[in-house]
Amino acid sequence: MAQGLESIRQGPDAAALEAIQANALSQLAAIRAGRQALEAHETRVLAALGHLALHRAGRSSSERSTMEMRAVAAEIGAQSRVSDRTVERQIGDAMTLVDTWPVLLDAFAQGRIGRGHVRAIAEAGGVLASTDVTPEQRAAFEQQMVALAVTTTPARVAKVARREADTHLSEPLVVRHRAARERRRVTVEDVDDGMSWIGALVPSVLAHGIDARLRAGARAKSKDDPRSIQQWQADAFCELLLAGVGAPTIERTTGGAEIEHAGLLSTITPIVQVTVPITALTGTSDAPGSLDGAQPVDAETARILAGVAATWQRLLTDPIRGTVVEVDTYSPNEAQRRLLRARDQHCRFPGCSAKARDDDVDHTIAWEDSGTTSVGNLAHLCRRHHTLKHATAWTVSQPTPGVLHWRSPLGHDYVDRPPPTGPTFVEMHPDPGGLRAPDLPF
Secondary structure (H helix, E strand, O other), rough: HHHHHHHHHHOOHHHHHHHHHHHHHHHHHHHHHHHHHHHHHHHHHHHHHHHHHHHHHOOOOHHHHHHHHHHHHHHHHHHHOOHHHHHHHHHHHHHHHHHHHHHHHHHHHHHOOOOHHHHHHHHHHHHHHHOOOOOOHHHHHHHHHHHOOOOOOHHHHHHHHHHHHOOOOOOOOHHHHHEEEHOOEEEEEEOOOOEEEEEEEHHHHHHHOOOOHHHHHHHHHOOOOOOHHHHHHHHHHHHHHOOOOOOEEEEEOOOOEEEOOHHHHOOOOOOOEEEHHHHHHHHOOOOOEOOOOOEEOOOHHHHHHHOOOOOOOOOEEEEOOOOOOEEEOOOOOOOHHHHHHHHHOOOOOOOOOOOOHHHEEEEOOOOHHHHOHHHHHEEEEEEEHHHHHHOOOEEEEEOOOOOEEOOOOOOOOEEEOOOOOOOOOOOOOOOOOOOOOOOOOO
16 A cells, blocks of 8 residues: 555556555455454344343342343443443443344344444334334344345435334324324533534424425525525524514625525425325325325325425326336426426435435436436436536436436446335245345335
């Protein structure tokens, strides 16, 4: 590696630079795989110590079990100079992972998935461990999510995992949402330098509506406003809550420019995409809808939203893959934009989860290179990956509408497919080759 760095100082050599980069990437992959194997082994050892503590307590009271667990946590904490409370929490997490998600832990140990994948699947699947879901259903969920995790990023896995976990629960979402709504609240946590975090647990459709309104206002702020997007959103959030009406307040900069703080928000209507099955709209079922293709929305809330919706869109989906292929009837028209938002849902660079509503609509084949403004030549890219496509050696093609084939500067190929929105159909005969990854388009 030192020789490689020395060659860089002597002058640019494309072949040498590519070889150095390939070698560094190979070393990085090996380091990460080895570290994960050690982390998985540590998890199993912690779980074993936890089970040993419970075995030592025997059938004694729960207090005795707690004391035995605390004793071993204190021993580990003293050795590693870590709080025993932290260690006790680590032991509990390790026991849950070893006992409930063994396939997930194995995949992590083998380096097939990362820590983010483990966290996303375990958190989404947590509801399956505290309900009447059978072990077989939990195992099926685990197998499906691990198969998906080896193909995409934690952020995308988390979205699918939440939806899939919800399908295994016997209690309808509309019932669970009513109970969860009773726990809505606002919390404040003081931090350093005279600052505090303020948050609210509210229904998802309201949270995403608030976020959309703040984002839209920030994008429309004056160019003379020196604040960042996040700073503007934080200021508008406070002014709307304290002033109550979002009335504009004017601040003059040192250069004499006038800045309107929150008044723009009073004229902005948030756009939130909620997909609802027709059976839920008609009341013949309580099948949940989805918010931006990820967060489940109970049928009761979905029907309320449908009753006040300013715009209706009919989504036609591919009966095999479940992806959106049509919406209702140099820039794409509004109908094309609606279809693309429904089809893509997020930035189409492999692994990126930036929401489509905030992304650029990019021509896969550039307009100046005779590319057409059609859904088969358009896809959402966030500004970061839009710039990457045009300013680096990354290339992309779209041989089938919605299916993007990316090629990296090192020649590696990546396929990014649109996420399914409608029902999908699979062959029912058993796979003689054993378990295989579900055909999820990520």
